[in-house]
Amino acid sequence: MDISLNISKPAQPIVRKVEPPTFAKKKAKTQNDFSFKFTKGSKVKAIVAKKRSPGLLVKKQQMKLTTVETIDEKPNADIFQNDETNEEDEPPIQLSLNVTQGNESDRMKTAEKIIRKKLTKKQRKELILEKKSVEFRQEFDNPIKSVEPTKPKKQFKDKAKKMSSLFANNADIPIVGQRLVHPVSEKVFTGEAMSSIGLHEHAVKNLADILHITELTTVQKRTVPVALSGRDVLVRSQTGSGKTLAYALPIVQKLQEIRPKLSRKDGILAVIIVPTRELAIQSYELLVKLLKPYQWVVSTYISGGEKRKTEKARLRKGVNVLVGTPGRLCDHLLHTESFKLDKVKWLVLDEADRLFELGYEKDVKKIVDALNTEKVEEGNPFAKKRESSIQTLLLSATLTHSVRQLAGLALKNPFYIDTSDVTNEDILKSNAFNDSFDEAITDDKLVLPSTVSQSYVLVPPKLRLVTLSGLIASESVKPSKILVFLATEQLVEFHHDLMIEALTKRILDVDDDEEQPDEDSDDDGEEPILGGVRFFKLHGSLTQVERSAVFKAFRDAKSGVLLTTDVAARGIDIPMVDLVVQFFPPQRIQDYVHRVGRTGRAGKTGRAILFLSPVETDFVRLLEDKRIRIAQEDSTKYLKGIVQTNGISSTMEESASELQRKFEGIIQDDTEMHDRACKVHIL
Template sequence: MAAGAGPRGIGAQPGALKRKLQSPHGNPPEKRQRKPSLNTFRKGATEADRRGKGNPPQKPVPKKQLTDNRNESQKSRPFIKTSSLFKNNPDIPEIHRKAVQQVQENVFTTDSFSQLDLHPHLISTINTVLNISSMTSVQKQTIPVLLQGRDALVRSQTGSGKTLAYGIPLVQSLQGMESKIQRSDGPYALILVPTRELALQSFDTMQKLLKPFTWIVPGVLMGGEKRKSEKARLRKGINILISTPGRLVDHIKSTECIHFHHTQWLIIDEADRILDLGFEKDVAVILNTLNAHRETRQNVLLSATLTEGVTRLADISLNDPVSISIADEIQKVLKPASQKDREASSSSNCTEQENFAVPEKLKQYFVMVPSKLRLVTLAAFILGKCKFEKHHKMIIFFSSCEQVEFYYDLLVKVLAGGPELEQPGHSSPSSVSLRFLRLHGDMEQEERTEVFQEFLKSKTGVLLCTCFRDEDGEGVNQPDER
């Protein structure tokens, strides 16, 4: 009984299960969803990979997996980064510029200094110490006028020899005085210059001219020097005083030993630069002080350009001056008579065409570029002019001391050094030509003087500098002003 029950029970079990799975309406039952096993995942992943080779996968790939795949692909190929430096730049606007005619001055003449009525020792010093044999155009016209004792308004290009144009007649006049000059007499001549660097240049020139006449003592006053040592020099006596306007006004107000009882010469060099730097009030204070001590003197005003400010300064400082303008005379010679008639008949409201003269070897460049291209444009220009061409000196002006320091550090590391010099085939002379120097108002005066002299004496170099007023009330000079 028990044995028979067993087989029937076992045999009846499939039927019972079948009946349970059937629905009461006779429809086939839904298949039960099984839980996928680990092997199923592996199999599915393998099939998905196979399908992925031909068709894109249906399910999105996780972000982490995409990142890993991207990193692996970047490691397998070289790194290439496309810069947007030269893309999406704004259009360069058109700048309205005045009609300017550039005039080339004939700097040198065939006349020698021996043709002038000068002291023989002075002529010998010019020929041997300064190594100059012939006069420039501005010297040829200015020296005879100043030797006559006349006031003069001299307009000539920068670098044409204006320092000697007034320095030679000044020394000739002082050494020939009936009563020999004493150091304790104080200043017989006052020379105003806009910047410290030009003050040093003028002082050096005057020292060379005065070598045969040791009893005439030159001196310089400028910002950056110790006032105590300058006061000591003033107490001992300075006969030719070269100074920047700001420092001289400072001594006029605070130094008791300074006086102008014997001052017979007032020379204002680079008058346009003095006014551009905002020294007009200081010059007015100096003129009032000189007039209070001595009204009669010989006045000379020198400038590269003739602006309204220079004309106004000439009106208050010069007495019946002789006007000397080399550029205007050359333009009159070159301009035909018919053109003069047309200009004379033109209406008064028309803007007069300006003209200017620059040294023949001085090249000036002007390029309008977007802000983000300034650095790469400047670097390419420096390389093109100084590294691949020999004997080039370049001056680059910036608007602030911080910009000078930034570009100096960057250009020294990128252009003046780097791994390219260590590679074979790169010679050192090409790197030596790329010497960078900096000059601005935040530097100590001793360092400024050293940099300035180094740039003057070198045949190659790039000077990064500012051309605005510094904290002491004097400007940082363009080194080509001499």
């Protein structure tokens, strides 16, 4: 295929001459020689030497085109003289172009771009193939070559490992030391049977058969009798101590005693308000199990993310026990005609401090006001008002001034229950609520299960990601459930996708027929570090269907890693969590308590590890001031978890550097991942 091009000025045509190669007059240079060029009459402040490859110079000179008034771009006749292709079968492409702007070099570049645009797709493809054929034959016939022998892939990796700066210029890791701390302890189990507090025999048998619970906890022993007496109660107890059963058992007991038996037409008699959707589902599932012997009592839940139409249909049929989040409860209170609270006898505010932290103060106040207001039906002057007051139970693992405010709003002559060993028993026996509650807020004591081993590691910023990977790898040697708390939803999404890509086997998309190997991949057929580990993600921006599916899947799984925000830090009961990792320290000390409380529940053992940078050691002292004992660990022992035995990596530093480069390569190759990494400030 021939291409003819006319490049002209207004006055005269462009003539470009190719000078003979400058290196031809000089002695051939070896590969290690250098060339220097000085400008006459100029002052030289520095000499810059640039290594040039003679083979590349020859190739560059051979590929230059001789351009005169008409450019005839044809392959060398002597090279293709034996080709079977007949060049005369296709007429040459004549392109007449007038390019007048810029210097000669700019006009040449402009002309070449215009030529490519004028060609059809088929002609452009033939031109590219023809050019590649010329390059290959010229390089094959050229006696001067500067192509370095290809080194094995492993050698490049080994060289890169030596040049890695992952362990260089990091801040020194201080030895913080540990103060003498006496943690606030709380006895979980009392050793007494469930039947000792006056529960119905069916309820006791049901607890043993379905929930495998036969022994009372401290909070249940102190709360259930008071709640059965009808008094308002404020309960402070550590996480995982059985607070949900402490309020659910009295309500179920009272509902099943009502005669004649309850029906859907009796309306809502108990309302349970919780801060999150997951806690709403969990509380509802527990109520279903407790109500199994009493099929005539109906329960349901409503929460954000669910379809309002479906919820309205359930409310219209009639329910007796309702679990819900504050926002959705207020929504139905204002827009659902069948949602009536005039018959409610029990109100439960679970995780009361969290309700205020999430901004539900106004919603909770609306619900409490609606319950306490005695409404009379319009047009019916003989309608009866509410005969009895509402019994309110307020529960929380930590006490704050916002809880004090909520207690003043919802509780009437309450009884305060605190299960810690430092509670003033004289004040509790005197039933002086204000004195005991104010004392608890002043002491600001934080109680954690004594069966949880707490520690922290000081990790430089560059080593945080590989250290977390090593920790997960070392814990995953045996089946383990790991809960990793991150600060934001963006961090959860980023770390979830990055770890699945780098640490586990790649999961095919639905549209992929089969996995195609990547020719440029650096895997070399290596087995993934965490090939059998499942990663889950949970945060507030997921849809309700996704959140429910993830929550259920992780609860049922025997092992796995759940990356989550603080949405899973309150009240969530996930069985057998072996390790809680706080990859970012919480903003408040109370959040630290709730996060750690996801493990070591109901007297079981657990571990909790906190990641801190070398400049965040003051957080350790804050924990110690709250009587929380936490020990320092060496982070290097977790880096050993990523040491591979495939013959490439042999030391901890090399393994960590190789994994870090893998993370960086994924981010550089994926534009979306790169943008997300910039937003979360990871690499």
